[in-house]
Amino acid sequence: MSVNKVAGMDGKKDKRMPAENHIVVPSITSSQRLQLIPSMDHKPDNYEDMQSEFSPLLFSSLERHLPPTLLNLSRDHKAHYMRQILLRYSPTAERARVQKHREYRQKIISNYQPLHRELYTMHAASFFVPSFLKAVNENTEKSFRSIVSEPFTGVLTFEMLQPRFCEMLLAEVENFEKWVRETKFRIMRPNTMNRFGVVLDDFGLETMLDKLMEDFILPISRVFFSEVGGSTLDSHHGFVVEYGMDRDVDLGFHVDDAEVTLNVCLGKQFSGGELFFRGVRCEKHVNAKTQSEEIFDYSHAAGRAVLHHGRHRHGARATTSGHRINLLLWCRSSVFRELRNHQKDLCSWCTECQREKKERQRQRVAAIKLDLLRRGEATMQKRFLALQVISISMCMKYTDEMKRRNDKRLNMEQKVTSFVLKDYSNELELQTEIKSSPEKLFDVYKNKTFLLPKISPHKLHSIKVLEGDGKSVGSIRLWTYNLGAPVIAKDKIDAIDERNNSMTFELIGGEVTKYLKNLKATIEVTNEGARNLVKWSLEYEKANEDVPTPYSHLDYLVSVSREVDAYLLKA
Numbered sequence: 001m002s003v004n005k006v007a008g009m010d011g012k013k014d015k016r017m018p019a020e021n022h023i024v025v026p027s028i029t030s031s032q033r034l035q036l037i038p039s040m041d042h043k044p045d046n047y048e049d050m051q052s053e054f055s056p057l058l059f060s061s062l063e064r065h066l067p068p069t070l071l072n073l074s075r076d077h078k079a080h081y082m083r084q085i086l087l088r089y090s091p092t093a094e095r096a097r098v099q100k101h102r103e104y105r106q107k108i109i110s111n112y113q114p115l116h117r118e119l120y121t122m123h124a125a126s127f128f129v130p131s132f133l134k135a136v137n138e139n140t141e142k143s144f145r146s147i148v149s150e151p152f153t154g155v156l157t158f159e160m161l162q163p164r165f166c167e168m169l170l171a172e173v174e175n176f177e178k179w180v181r182e183t184k185f186r187i188m189r190p191n192t193m194n195r196f197g198v199v200l201d202d203f204g205l206e207t208m209l210d211k212l213m214e215d216f217i218l219p220i221s222r223v224f225f226s227e228v229g230g231s232t233l234d235s236h237h238g239f240v241v242e243y244g245m246d247r248d249v250d251l252g253f254h255v256d257d258a259e260v261t262l263n264v265c266l267g268k269q270f271s272g273g274e275l276f277f278r279g280v281r282c283e284k285h286v287n288a289k290t291q292s293e294e295i296f297d298y299s300h301a302a303g304r305a306v307l308h309h310g311r312h313r314h315g316a317r318a319t320t321s322g323h324r325i326n327l328l329l330w331c332r333s334s335v336f337r338e339l340r341n342h343q344k345d346l347c348s349w350c351t352e353c354q355r356e357k358k359e360r361q362r363q364r365v366a367a368i369k370l371d372l373l374r375r376g377e378a379t380m381q382k383r384f385l386a387l388q389v390i391s392i393s394m395c396m397k398y399t400d401e402m403k404r405r406n407d408k409r410l411n412m413e414q415k416v417t418s419f420v421l422k423d424y425s426n427e428l429e430l431q432t433e434i435k436s437s438p439e440k441l442f443d444v445y446k447n448k449t450f451l452l453p454k455i456s457p458h459k460l461h462s463i464k465v466l467e468g469d470g471k472s473v474g475s476i477r478l479w480t481y482n483l484g485a486p487v488i489a490k491d492k493i494d495a496i497d498e499r500n501n502s503m504t505f506e507l508i509g510g511e512v513t514k515y516l517k518n519l520k521a522t523i524e525v526t527n528e529g530a531r532n533l534v535k536w537s538l539e540y541e542k543a544n545e546d547v548p549t550p551y552s553h554l555d556y557l558v559s560v561s562r563e564v565d566a567y568l569l570k571a
């Protein structure tokens, strides 16, 4: 089974940038690099009318990553700066392909006479049904839930297009196909799996479809598909597919080259043609076996939309009579794709990754249980507590149990083998024994943080000093690490006590600050008799009651320290 459908030539704008020698750009120093954390309170310029080989949406989303000193420059300055960066990432062959495709589109657009010009700009009131428009205008989770039904997890359906719009679009596609036949113009099909159907972006509908994605699909995807890039959609591939006895009959099992796929049935009369879904999979698991609970079939109806994750494996059964024509919008997120490049291991959204993870956890817990039982020295209570501590990052069940205890405001001190966990309200401590000297381990955290991504590459991707020297109080650093998914955090060194090998960091930015209003972490490396100990303490304030106690953060910090310990012993 080959399920990866190859994307068609999705085009870029038929526009050009202003001539470069018209722009005077202030010289750029190394401190003016793009920022990993976007300035969310900055409103980017609109680049719609700018001529460039890159999409206007790409410029708008990249603008938020510009260094603060560049944010207030003129639009042309910013575009010039961003274009230089984008060009560095666009290899020559890709640029040549884009250029060729742009010429192809230009040739079509300057020769083809549209039938319904009103389709080429967004007229929301005449395109969409009122219920859809109302939900998008209100733009709340509640408003979207009121129009959407979810017959199967991750497959949303809702009424979307007016019958008149469907008729006009069908007539426009027919008109375009007539022109193709008459002129014998060789057009590209939407992708390698379709012999029929046309790319709407290629004959002038790109701007309207950009708007459709940005103003109508993005708000819904933000609510339902944020985990898979739905909040950062910034480019699309828009086309129609056509089925019938004299067209393509069915569509094989595949995944789309999209983060979120919009599939709207335009008509006409048909029977058969059901969509079949078979579970969400990442690249690694795209061919993994389907579980019975992943099987879902859906019969489409004219005007109705289906919105699903692009990597939700699917296909379409044979259209047994009539004609079935659908509008497809493959919506993509460059940010999500970039982040995926750093996240080499598990996908939170791939059912198979999750199944493998559970299986590994089950095996670990079983091994720990067996080990404890074998040792026989632990009392029944010790065994139970050991499992609780070790499973902090593994099973929410345990942390829920701990939360209930915690709510009774119990100060627990649990001594288990080499771990000590203290759980106060808003404070957590986890201590573990290490073999290397306290001074050496502290030295890594104080002076040699550059070693950490090397020591623990699967947990920590990078540490960048943003302000100060990265070693003294007041220094600000940017951490990219892996807490199940890639996470970005900005911290400030709050206090250093070299005599006691202790340091405190405060979180001042990044995803975690969304659910923990305050988070201070202190490391203390000490020596107690014959034992060397590392203790991590967290002081935190949850953004709301539903936020889980940050056991996983604590466990993360301690497990990195244990890896540093192992590294020092080997060094």
Ligand SMILES: O=C(O)CCC(=O)C(=O)O
Pocket: 241, 251, 256, 263, 275, 314, 315, 316, 326, 328
């Ligand atoms: O035929 C359909 O409705 C599905 C089309 C589709 O999945 C695709 O073109 O990616």
Ligand SMILES: [Fe+2]
Pocket: 254, 255, 256, 261, 314
């Ligand atoms: Fe598809």
